[in-house]
Amino acid sequence: MLIEELSKQSCLELLCRTRLGRLACAQGTQPYVVPFYFACDNNYIYSFSTLGKKIEWMRANSLVCVEADEVVSPQNWMSVIVLGRYEELPDTPEWLTERAAAFRLLRREAMWWEPAYAKTAIHDGVRSLEPVFYRIHIDEITGHRATREPTPDIRLSTIQLLRRWLVAKDFAAIAWRA
Ligand SMILES: Cc1cc2nc3c(=O)[nH]c(=O)nc-3n(C[C@H](O)[C@H](O)[C@H](O)COP(=O)(O)OP(=O)(O)OC[C@H]3O[C@@H](n4cnc5c(N)ncnc54)[C@H](O)[C@@H]3O)c2cc1C
Secondary structure (H helix, E strand, O other): OEEEEOOHHHHHHHHHHOOEEEEEEEEOOEEEEEEEEOEEEOOEEEEEEEOOHHHHHHHHOOEEEEEEEEEEEOOEEEEEEEEEEEEEOOOOHHHHHHHHHHHHHHOOOOOOOOOOOOOOEEOOEEOOOOEEEEEEEEEEEEEEEEEOOOOHHHHHHHHHHHHHHHHHHHHHHHHHHO
8 A cells, every 4th residue: 555645726625525523622631532524615614613622712722633534345435634714704794705605615515504604502501592603724735545556565565475486386295296
């Protein structure tokens, strides 16, 4: 198996055709990661939520990390990792354009508001259904691709194994005749 780096362009293409990723934020030394749906455009990742732990944490510390991938098998996959900054898109006149852009991108998917906007009953209570639109500015993006192509080392050891097998076969033939 061979793991290679993806170009920035391939990373962005993968990100833009993927919908599901993992969003990590942190409070002090404690990381927190959640699955989330997103849309991406123009160096930004757009998503939508209701108020809760990740929004509170990202409001306090805007530095986040996003991971997304396409996995066919353990030997055939691509993944990207983004380091970025959380920006909330409040429902105010100054943010109208950005909020409309987020809405336009997200609503391309049917039922785009689920599961972000869903009644959630936890800790013996129902959480607030205040919608929060946000985007993540992509500061850095890297990507890896794994393919089945064998590495030179593996090719060498396969040849070595074959040689050993042929030698063992010859020995077995000699021993059989003796
Ligand atoms: C496939 C998928 C796609 C999703 N897409 C979105 C999306 O686009 N937008 C969105 O807002 N949410 C999405 N969710 C739900 C999301 O993962 C969070 O559960 C949700 O956003 C609540 O996060 P919070 O930090 O506000 O949780 P809070 O309700 O504040 O969390 C309270 C506690 O619950 C626990 N918790 C929270 N979420 C989860 C979880 N998913 N699994 C296990 N424990 C959890 C944590 O330990 C946390 O401390 C998606 C979930 C899945 C599985």
